Amino acid sequence: MLQVNVELKERSYPISIGAGLLAEPVSYHPLKQGDKVMIVSNPTIAEHYLATVTSTLETLGCVVDFVLIPDGEKYKTLSSLDLIFTALLEKNHNRDSTIIALGGGVIGDVAGYAAASYQRGIRFIQIPTTLLAQVDSSVGGKTAVNHPLGKNMIGAFYQPISVIIDTETLKTLPKREVSAGLAEVIKYGAIFDLAFFEWLEQHISELVQLDQSALEYCIQRCCQLKADVVARDETEKGDRALLNLGHTFGHAIETHLGYGNWLHGEAVAVGMLEAAALSHILGDLSEQDVFRIEKLIAQATLPTISPDGMQPEEYLPYMWRDKKVLSGQLRLILLKSLGSAYVTSQVTEQQVIDAIRRFTQQ
Amino acid sequence: MLQVNVELKERSYPISIGAGLLAEPVSYHPLKQGDKVMIVSNPTIAEHYLATVTSTLETLGCVVDFVLIPDGEKYKTLSSLDLIFTALLEKNHNRDSTIIALGGGVIGDVAGYAAASYQRGIRFIQIPTTLLAQVDSSVGGKTAVNHPLGKNMIGAFYQPISVIIDTETLKTLPKREVSAGLAEVIKYGAIFDLAFFEWLEQHISELVQLDQSALEYCIQRCCQLKADVVARDETEKGDRALLNLGHTFGHAIETHLGYGNWLHGEAVAVGMLEAAALSHILGDLSEQDVFRIEKLIAQATLPTISPDGMQPEEYLPYMWRDKKVLSGQLRLILLKSLGSAYVTSQVTEQQVIDAIRRFTQQ
Ligand SMILES: NC(=O)c1ccc[n+]([C@@H]2O[C@H](COP(=O)([O-])OP(=O)(O)OC[C@H]3O[C@@H](n4cnc5c(N)ncnc54)[C@H](O)[C@@H]3O)[C@@H](O)[C@H]2O)c1
Ligand SMILES: NC(=O)c1ccc[n+]([C@@H]2O[C@H](COP(=O)([O-])OP(=O)(O)OC[C@H]3O[C@@H](n4cnc5c(N)ncnc54)[C@H](O)[C@@H]3O)[C@@H](O)[C@H]2O)c1
Ligand SMILES: [Zn+2]
Ligand SMILES: [Zn+2]
Numbered sequence: 001m002l003q004v005n006v007e008l009k010e011r012s013y014p015i016s017i018g019a020g021l022l023a024e025p026v027s028y029h030p031l032k033q034g035d036k037v038m039i040v041s042n043p044t045i046a047e048h049y050l051a052t053v054t055s056t057l058e059t060l061g062c063v064v065d066f067v068l069i070p071d072g073e074k075y076k077t078l079s080s081l082d083l084i085f086t087a088l089l090e091k092n093h094n095r096d097s098t099i100i101a102l103g104g105g106v107i108g109d110v111a112g113y114a115a116a117s118y119q120r121g122i123r124f125i126q127i128p129t130t131l132l133a134q135v136d137s138s139v140g141g142k143t144a145v146n147h148p149l150g151k152n153m154i155g156a157f158y159q160p161i162s163v164i165i166d167t168e169t170l171k172t173l174p175k176r177e178v179s180a181g182l183a184e185v186i187k188y189g190a191i192f193d194l195a196f197f198e199w200l201e202q203h204i205s206e207l208v209q210l211d212q213s214a215l216e217y218c219i220q221r222c223c224q225l226k227a228d229v230v231a232r233d234e235t236e237k238g239d240r241a242l243l244n245l246g247h248t249f250g251h252a253i254e255t256h257l258g259y260g261n262w263l264h265g266e267a268v269a270v271g272m273l274e275a276a277a278l279s280h281i282l283g284d285l286s287e288q289d290v291f292r293i294e295k296l297i298a299q300a301t302l303p304t305i306s307p308d309g310m311q312p313e314e315y316l317p318y319m320w321r322d323k324k325v326l327s328g329q330l331r332l333i334l335l336k337s338l339g340s341a342y343v344t345s346q347v348t349e350q351q352v353i354d355a356i357r358r359f360t361q362q
Numbered sequence: 363m364l365q366v367n368v369e370l371k372e373r374s375y376p377i378s379i380g381a382g383l384l385a386e387p388v389s390y391h392p393l394k395q396g397d398k399v400m401i402v403s404n405p406t407i408a409e410h411y412l413a414t415v416t417s418t419l420e421t422l423g424c425v426v427d428f429v430l431i432p433d434g435e436k437y438k439t440l441s442s443l444d445l446i447f448t449a450l451l452e453k454n455h456n457r458d459s460t461i462i463a464l465g466g467g468v469i470g471d472v473a474g475y476a477a478a479s480y481q482r483g484i485r486f487i488q489i490p491t492t493l494l495a496q497v498d499s500s501v502g503g504k505t506a507v508n509h510p511l512g513k514n515m516i517g518a519f520y521q522p523i524s525v526i527i528d529t530e531t532l533k534t535l536p537k538r539e540v541s542a543g544l545a546e547v548i549k550y551g552a553i554f555d556l557a558f559f560e561w562l563e564q565h566i567s568e569l570v571q572l573d574q575s576a577l578e579y580c581i582q583r584c585c586q587l588k589a590d591v592v593a594r595d596e597t598e599k600g601d602r603a604l605l606n607l608g609h610t611f612g613h614a615i616e617t618h619l620g621y622g623n624w625l626h627g628e629a630v631a632v633g634m635l636e637a638a639a640l641s642h643i644l645g646d647l648s649e650q651d652v653f654r655i656e657k658l659i660a661q662a663t664l665p666t667i668s669p670d671g672m673q674p675e676e677y678l679p680y681m682w683r684d685k686k687v688l689s690g691q692l693r694l695i696l697l698k699s700l701g702s703a704y705v706t707s708q709v710t711e712q713q714v715i716d717a718i719r720r721f722t723q724q
Contacts (some may be wrong), residue, residue, distance in 0.1 A: 085509050117479075119516075144482065156479060
């Protein structure tokens, strides 16, 4: 088992990473005899893991309830939140109860916000079961639900008391979801850590094949990189924005196609390539490094080209609407070199279009 | 104008108290030219004060929108919250926007929780317009909405950036609501401050008649007492519980009658008398002091006796369900003397019944 600590003073917490952790009582520290727990999950995930989590917690002497919300991003809503509150109240959960999120980013975001809000805040444990959730959404304390007029518009910064990552849960995850998670993994290397990027170049096929020890190391490294940036900038006023490499381009793709056609990670993969191409146009990133990113993305079985027919000019209106646009300037995360990202608003529309065109079908 | 500072390090904020503040641009500091503001209110209050607040903010150059939720505790819900989010999104409010709560405790609680949650937290200003909100709910950062299965079950600790108390707004408030607010005022004296209790004995009729300078002093004193306890105990893990003097008894009355029949402050008034009687039975508070509290409550035109037909034994089941019950022990706030409260679980049911009986119709 590997471990990462997220350092946030009195709100610090550990992330444990290993194969088979769900079945080990010690993973659930500090839960103990008599503690009340509400597991939040969805039917897809519950089928695989609810019994294991429940029985392990019962071994510890915890009193375990659960509530399932329907599977899918479209249920990341205030209504699902209300379902959770109703379950908590019906089962007489009080301020000493703990919510456990068992699932991907959707479950983690909704359950985390429920924990932040129930009686103004109860304890919260993340058990992320998608690669994206393991390397990204379960770490850092951002919780949210969507509103019909905007994604992630309602939420809280609320830290869990621990994160339990069982790498074996990825075995039941659809391959396409694994690849989508790898897009965020590659992102960490590109933004922060050349050595990790090089490690990924060596081990990408092991990751695709879910080699457990490669996964453990990879997830630990990503969690450490995210934990570091969160410790520096908990509420996303500075550095933490670098995590959005490729995301402004990616959101344009997601919105253009309608959410749910491409996975978020797939759109981010192409977005990263476009950001890399733009960094090259600005004279920072070498041609060679753009190729390295492209090759790694392809090996992760992610798309390397814009969706059918989407033209460079079609990105712009979406990009301008992005919340990272500050006082009328397009703000983008770009690369100075592999392993080093920065924020800039010094790019022209023409440069953005040229960068996108490189990854567009003609 | 009088001022109180709530000292919470980087989240400290000022409370300004004075007659006519709503019409003075300087009250709205730090809002300035170009700032976007969403006023949350209800139709009853908007009729009296929305135009003044809006035009004063427009004088400053702010861009002002508003959203009204229906009047009443029963609209303190997730649905009203959603109305506020929709208004914010429809009018393109972003992370730099400010929510202003213009109203009583219901509006303050809902709008505060909306501010805590919108894009994970935007700026928030309280303009309380009931006496209860001015001396209690607008100070301290507790925000919440109700759930069909429990009051204030969903919310956040979220501090405003300032509180603006215009004592003239009390002129349009129904007299019964003024008296209900006075119950909380008397509570501060009884819990924390004998000198203030004595001041109240001297000035209670001026307060009932809404003498503006008496109100200013009184509200300042209450806000100071609450600010002190909040600074010591922001998230209600200790001292802050003392503010619940009379509330366990009071909640029993409110629940027994069905919420909305007696005002909260009316139930708290009788609850305080019962707590005082119990303190006397335990040998702490003198008979004379119980009389002084009773007299002050009567002068504030508040009830001094349990509602028609409610018997002492009928209080108990509600009191046991109160969230202040910890591990099976009834925990009550009682008085050592006038101006000094403490928490205890050393009371017998019989003592509780005897205390209640003293203020029950036979
Ligand atoms: N809070 C943050 O910091 C943050 C960061 C990034 C993304 N997010 C959010 O995360 C969400 C996306 O998360 P996601 O990619 O995990 O999607 P997801 O939660 O929808 O999970 C993807 C699919 O995989 C299924 N699934 C999950 N684990 C499984 C397993 N082990 N076996 C079989 N099936 C499994 C789910 O039921 C779902 O159908 C978005 O809502 C996004 O906004 C949040
Ligand atoms: N957050 C806290 O710390 C805290 C503390 C105590 C109470 N509360 C909450 O406060 C709420 C009760 O607040 P309240 O007593 O102010 O009730 P309220 O907000 O319902 O207001 C009472 C009535 O007076 C009307 N009104 C308000 N200001 C007026 C004015 N100036 N002129 C004319 N009419 C006016 C309102 O429209 C309403 O009909 C409860 O929901 C309670 O849970 C919160
Ligand atoms: Zn992402
Ligand atoms: Zn009260």
